[in-house]
Amino acid sequence: MADRKVHYEAAFEALLRHHGIPCVAVDEAKRAVFANAKLKSFDFVVYSKSRFNLLADIKGRQMRGKSGAGSFQTWATRQDVDDLLQWEQVFGEGFRAVLVFVYWIDPPLVPEKGMFQHEGRWYWMFAVELQEYRQFMRQRSAKWETVALPIADFRSLARPMEDML
Numbered sequence: 001m002a003d004r005k006v007h008y009e010a011a012f013e014a015l016l017r018h019h020g021i022p023c024v025a026v027d028e029a030k031r032a033v034f035a036n037a038k039l040k041s042f043d044f045v046v047y048s049k050s051r052f053n054l055l056a057d058i059k060g061r062q063m064r065g066k067s068g069a070g071s072f073q074t075w076a077t078r079q080d081v082d083d084l085l086q087w088e089q090v091f092g093e094g095f096r097a098v099l100v101f102v103y104w105i106d107p108p109l110v111p112e113k114g115m116f117q118h119e120g121r122w123y124w125m126f127a128v129e130l131q132e133y134r135q136f137m138r139q140r141s142a143k144w145e146t147v148a149l150p151i152a153d154f155r156s157l158a159r160p161m162e163d164m165l
Helices: 007-018 078-091 130-136 151-157
Strands: 023-025 044-046 053-063 095-105 115-118 121-129 138-141 146-148
Touching: 007 023, 007 044, 007 053, 007 095, 007 115, 007 121, 053 078, 053 121, 078 095, 078 130, 078 146, 095 130, 121 130, 121 151, 130 151
Parallel strands: 053 095
Antiparallel strands: 023 044, 044 053, 095 121, 115 121, 138 146
């Protein structure tokens, strides 16, 4: 396993390893094959045994304590969405881009599907296919150039990460 400085990415990679799913962490500094591209890198290429391969962009969010209970932050930058769409086109057929929302949560009383413990922290991981996210996203902030899914759309589109493997 790579040395992950970002605990959300480390937890995601640990989940993949736990399920025996091969993946490659994308290192921003080592994308020489696309040296002329001005695209923001995504985080992982995930090779599926039974479904399509994933280009996963991890969105780490904290959802802890009483103030965070039930608060699914679903935002991304417009550039994240646009660049991930271009990466999907570069990789072509057999690959699907997904936004993976990894929520750091308080320890659950009863773990639910999509929850995973890594290094003493609990996470709840959901994936939304980029094409669906794009269809339902709304502007969140013009100043920060962010978009988000309305919570009802997120609840209907997001799937526990394990379902995507």
